[in-house]
Amino acid sequence: MQALVIVAHGSHLNPDASTPTYDHADTIREAGVFDEVRTGFWKEEPSFREVLRTVESDEVYVVPLFISEGYFTEEVIPRELRLDEWDLEAWDSDGTSATHATFEAADVEKTIHYCGPVGTHDAMSDVIVRRAESVTGDPEVGEGVALAVVGHGTERNENSAKAVRLHADRIDAMDRFEEVEALFMDEDPEVDDVTDFFETEDVVVVPLFVADGYHTQEDIPEDMGLTEDYRTGWETPAEVEGHRIWYAGAVGTEALTADVLIERAADAGADVGDAIEEVREKTRTVGTDPDAGTTGDTGRDADAEAGAEAGD
Known part of the structure; x- marks a missing residue:
C-alpha cells in the first residue's frame, strides 16, 4: 500500500489557509492512485508530529505544500516527522533543486519518501x-x-x-x-x-x-x-x-497544483499510473x-x- 501525505502550514487565525490543501487532497483521492491521502499541518490538526499515525500504508510519500526550501522544509517537518537520519545533504540541493530522500521512520515502522516542496518543482x-x-x-x-x-x-x-x-x-x-x-x-x-x-x-x-x-x-x-x-x-x-x-x-x-503534488510523489518512486494526465485534464477549467x-x-x-x- 502507498499513501500520500500533504503537509502544509495552516493557521489558527485564517480559516482559509488550509482550504487549498484540502481541495488538492480531494482531487488526488478522486484520481484513486494512492491507497490513502492524508493532510498534516503546523498550525492545525492533525499536526506534523501525529499525521504519520493516521496512515496505515507502509510506503508513505510526504510532499510539503510550501513555496520554497527553508526553515520548515529543512528543519521543522523532518524533526516533527521524526526522520532521525535526516541530513540536509540528502537533498543535494542548490536551494531550488531538492527532489526526495528516503528514510525509515522506526517509531511508526514505515518507509518515508520525503519530497521537495511543490513550489520549486518545474511543473x-x-x-x-x-x-x-x-x-x-x-x-x-x-x-x-x-x-x-x-x-x-x-x-x-x-x-x-x-x-x-x-x-x-x-x-x-x-x-x-x-x-x-x-x-x-x-x-x-x-x-x-x-x-x-x-x-x-x-x-x-x-x-x-x-x-x-x-x-x-x-x-x-x-x-x-x-x-x-x-x-x-x-x-x-x-x-x-x-x-x-x-x-x-x-x-x-489553482486546481492544477494537485498535479504538482502527484508529480513530486512520482519523482520519488510512487506508482501514479495515468493520474498526472487525468488531473491535468480534469483541472483544465478556464474561466474568469x-x-x-x-x-x-x-x-x-x-x-x-x-x-x-x-x-x-
Whole structure:
C-alpha cells in the first residue's frame, strides 16, 4: 500500500489557509492512485508530529505544500516527522533543486519518501501559466500580455526569491508572454512599482503563495494601486498608470497544483499510473476567476506568514 501525505502550514487565525490543501487532497483521492491521502499541518490538526499515525500504508510519500526550501522544509517537518537520519545533504540541493530522500521512520515502522516542496518543482511554472489563463478567462493568454510572478522575498530565506526567479525564467523561456518579470514585496524589484517594469499594456500578476491571506488580499493590491482600501475590493482588470492589471489569487489555489503534488510523489518512486494526465485534464477549467477582483475579511494572519517559504 502507498499513501500520500500533504503537509502544509495552516493557521489558527485564517480559516482559509488550509482550504487549498484540502481541495488538492480531494482531487488526488478522486484520481484513486494512492491507497490513502492524508493532510498534516503546523498550525492545525492533525499536526506534523501525529499525521504519520493516521496512515496505515507502509510506503508513505510526504510532499510539503510550501513555496520554497527553508526553515520548515529543512528543519521543522523532518524533526516533527521524526526522520532521525535526516541530513540536509540528502537533498543535494542548490536551494531550488531538492527532489526526495528516503528514510525509515522506526517509531511508526514505515518507509518515508520525503519530497521537495511543490513550489520549486518545474511543473509549478505550468500552474502559474494556468493561473494567468484563469484570471483572464483566455486559454491562449500570452500574446500582447506581460506576466509578473510575485513573491515575498526576505533576508531570512534567500531561497524564497530563488523560487520566484526560477519560474519567471522558465516561463520567459517559453516565449509565450511579451514580457516576464519576477517582483517582490520585501526586496527589489518591488511589486509596488509594477507598472515601471513593463511596456506591455496588459499585465497579469500572479502571486507565488500557497493560499490567499493578508499579503495577497490586502498588501499587494494596495501596494500596486488596484485599490486604496482592500476592504472595498478592486476591478479585474484594474486601470493603473496606463496599464490594465489582471490580478490573480494565490497560485496555490489553482486546481492544477494537485498535479504538482502527484508529480513530486512520482519523482520519488510512487506508482501514479495515468493520474498526472487525468488531473491535468480534469483541472483544465478556464474561466474568469470569481475571487480575483473581490476580497473577504482575511485578517492579519501572523501564523500563515511565519516563514516566507510557506506562502500566505
